[in-house]
Amino acid sequence: MTSRETRFVVCPGDHLANGQHLKLQLLFEALREECIVFRFEGKVYAYINRCVHMPRKLDCEKDQIFDKSGRFLRCSMHGIVYQPETGASVSTICEGERLRAVALCEEGGEILITDFRVSSVTPVCEAG
Numbered sequence: 001m002t003s004r005e006t007r008f009v010v011c012p013g014d015h016l017a018n019g020q021h022l023k024l025q026l027l028f029e030a031l032r033e034e035c036i037v038f039r040f041e042g043k044v045y046a047y048i049n050r051c052v053h054m055p056r057k058l059d060c061e062k063d064q065i066f067d068k069s070g071r072f073l074r075c076s077m078h079g080i081v082y083q084p085e086t087g088a089s090v091s092t093i094c095e096g097e098r099l100r101a102v103a104l105c106e107e108g109g110e111i112l113i114t115d116f117r118v119s120s121v122t123p124v125c126e127a128g
């Protein structure tokens with residue numbers, strides 16, 4: 001993983017197919033945070049991997065971040081579902097609360113973290 005100014009290369013864009021995700025360890029606002037990066041309907045998104053309901057990772061009980069339909073992110077602890085595009089909870093519990101988004105882009109065939117709050121990026125797991 002390399003850094004160019006405040007941009008951190010995550011991986012080549014074609015390493016992350018629709019519905020796949022990978023995890024990164026970030027230094028985010030000077031704190032260690034896990035981040036999920038995924039592709040949904042062709043676009044890439046990144047969020048801090050912490051449910052709005054309780055401080056649990058979305059994949060804490062199962063090694064997946066999407067629900068069965070593939071249309072929503074789903075926390076495996078109690079089942080809150082989120083819009084992938086906004087990180088907003090669409091469940092009755094915590095309705096409207098949002099996962100913390102991390103800025104990223106896809107450029108020149110690469111996925112890059114561009115969030116100014118991030119000072120280091122380390123891969124945790126490959127796309128799956």
Ligand code: FES
Pocket residue numbers: 051052053054055056075076077078079080
């Ligand atoms: S901890 Fe995620 S739904 Fe409860």
